Amino acid sequence: MPTYIITCKSDATPEQVAAAKQHAKDQGGKITHEYNIIKGFAVEFPADKITTYGRPPLSETALLASANFTLNLLPIRLAHRLQALRNLPFIVVADPNVSRIYGNYLRSLSTLLPWQHRTITTLEEEIEFTSVLAELVSTHQNTIPILAKGFVQCRRYISPEDVTKFLNTHLRARIGTRLIAEQHIALHYSSVPHFDPGASPTPCPEHPSFIGVIDTALSPAAIVDSCAGFVADTCEYQYGVRPKWIVDGEPDTVFTFVPMHLEYIVTELLKNAFRATVESGSNQPIVITIAPEPPGAGPPDLTLDPPAADKGAFRGDAIKPLDDNAPGVTIRIRDRGGGISPDVLPNIFHFSFTTFNDDSIDDVMSKTVSSGGGRAQKDALGIISAASSGASSIAGLGYGLPLSRAYAEYFGGGIAVQSLYGWGTDVYLRLKGVGKIH
Ligand code: ADP
Numbered sequence: 001m002p003t004y005i006i007t008c009k010s011d012a013t014p015e016q017v018a019a020a021k022q023h024a025k026d027q028g029g030k031i032t033h034e035y036n037i038i039k040g041f042a043v044e045f046p047a048d049k050i051t052t053y054g055r056p057p058l059s060e061t062a063l064l065a066s067a068n069f070t071l072n073l074l075p076i077r078l079a080h081r082l083q084a085l086r087n088l089p090f091i092v093v094a095d096p097n098v099s100r101i102y103g104n105y106l107r108s109l110s111t112l113l114p115w116q117h118r119t120i121t122t123l124e125e126e127i128e129f130t131s132v133l134a135e136l137v138s139t140h141q142n143t144i145p146i147l148a149k150g151f152v153q154c155r156r157y158i159s160p161e162d163v164t165k166f167l168n169t170h171l172r173a174r175i176g177t178r179l180i181a182e183q184h185i186a187l188h189y190s191s192v193p194h195f196d197p198g199a200s201p202t203p204c205p206e207h208p209s210f211i212g213v214i215d216t217a218l219s220p221a222a223i224v225d226s227c228a229g230f231v232a233d234t235c236e237y238q239y240g241v242r243p244k245w246i247v248d249g250e251p252d253t254v255f256t257f258v259p260m261h262l263e264y265i266v267t268e269l270l271k272n273a274f275r276a277t278v279e280s281g282s283n284q285p286i287v288i289t290i291a292p293e294p295p296g297a298g299p300p301d302l303t304l305d306p307p308a309a310d311k312g313a314f315r316g317d318a319i320k321p322l323d324d325n326a327p328g329v330t331i332r333i334r335d336r337g338g339g340i341s342p343d344v345l346p347n348i349f350h351f352s353f354t355t356f357n358d359d360s361i362d363d364v365m366s367k368t369v370s371s372g373g374g375r376a377q378k379d380a381l382g383i384i385s386a387a388s389s390g391a392s393s394i395a396g397l398g399y400g401l402p403l404s405r406a407y408a409e410y411f412g413g414g415i416a417v418q419s420l421y422g423w424g425t426d427v428y429l430r431l432k433g434v435g436k437i438h
């Protein structure tokens with residue numbers, strides 16, 4: 001299993017070394033060795049580890065090991081999220097939406113505490129633990145619109161930089177925590193029926209290419225097609241127009257990745273491309289090009305973006321590198337929707353930034369917000385209430401690009417946006433395959 005040796009500078013103080021270790025742990029890493037002379041430590045990261053229990057069905061021993069691994073990581077990750085929420089200004093935490101999320105974390109942590117300092121040794125315990133996990137995952141399902149609403153309401157009391165800083169750390173940590181929990185749940189369901197005939201049948205059909213939530217033969221073209229169909233439906237509903245799309249390049253490409261993550265990113269990027277196409281009155285199809293990368297292709301060259309203000313600011317959080325030799329895929333989404341104007345471009349990766357303002361959204365707004373407020377606030381709040389009423393919208397939360405980038409970077413990829421103002425936009429989504437399948 002790959003383990004990373006992290007060393008600190010020779011003049012690092014003990015506090016700095018401790019902070020580096022804490023950071024590694026906060027990322028879900030497990031420190032396995034300490035080297036005092038080089039002021040370093042060895043750390044295993046779960047993104048590697050989640051594939052090391054082997055292909056399902058797992059043996060009972062491997063399943064218990066996975067449960068214990070998950071149990072080791074989750075309480076500390078939840079505790080860190082709680083601590084970050086507590087460090088927000090009091091008035092922000094007091095906002096009903098933010099405090100609802102805080103309450104969710106507190107409850108989730110308290111359901112795990114009885115399990116702490118325990119080792120899961122029997123299948124009965126594992127089944128009970130998995131049901132606690134399933135509960136936890138569903139509790140945190142709807143976090144994003146709620147948090148978004150909370151931060152829009154509090155924007156008078158906290159600077160946009162502080163919100164961005166908090167959300168970047170928080171939402172990235174959340175991606176990892178969910179992945180760890182969902183991975184064990186998936187392994188459980190694809191394993192238990194094989195050695196425990198009395199267990200309830202697996203809830204989803206088994207795919208031989210799946211290892212938990214990871215698909216070792218994921219087809220980006222298939223995901224693009226199904227997401228584009230969904231986005232086209234949304235467009236038809238919202239604008240009465242159904243843009244066309246074309247998938248070219250090498251549509252037969254498959255790679256190892258988490259389908260849920262790819263679906264999220266592709267849907268968000270396609271929504272932006274479809275919206276621009278419709279709003280600019282273009283009838284040109286959106287062209288999605290799938291380009292596989294050979295193993296060991298090296299780091300992505302995404303120098304076009306991010307905008308200068310963001311450069312390097314949030315890089316520390318992704319779990320990487322995984323396996324530099326894992327083949328990756330680049331997906332280019334090209335629209336002829338008029339591009340992005342130079343005054344908008346620097347903001348597109350900021351949370352809550354949107355240029356979406358539909359009349360129907362203003363209608364929703366007039367019912368939701370009685371007091372004044374900027375246009376952006378109105379738009380964001382309007383769409384949030386539309387979102388929480390179950391309607392799917394083409395845009396408006398302003399979370400699509402920053403969150404997609406967080407997902408892409410999680411396994412070492414990235415997103416670059418190249419706008420040809422007056423013509424159209426190219427978005428390059430570079431994904432690194434999840435490495436090391438044992
Ligand atoms: P939202 O879609 O909710 O507005 P996003 O984060 O997805 O939030 O995008 C932020 C903004 O970036 C959009 O409001 C839009 O102005 C701009 N944008 C993103 N993609 C494109 C595109 N393909 N063409 C034109 N503008 C775009």
Ligand code: MG
Pocket residue numbers: 268271272394395396400401
């Ligand atoms: Mg969007």
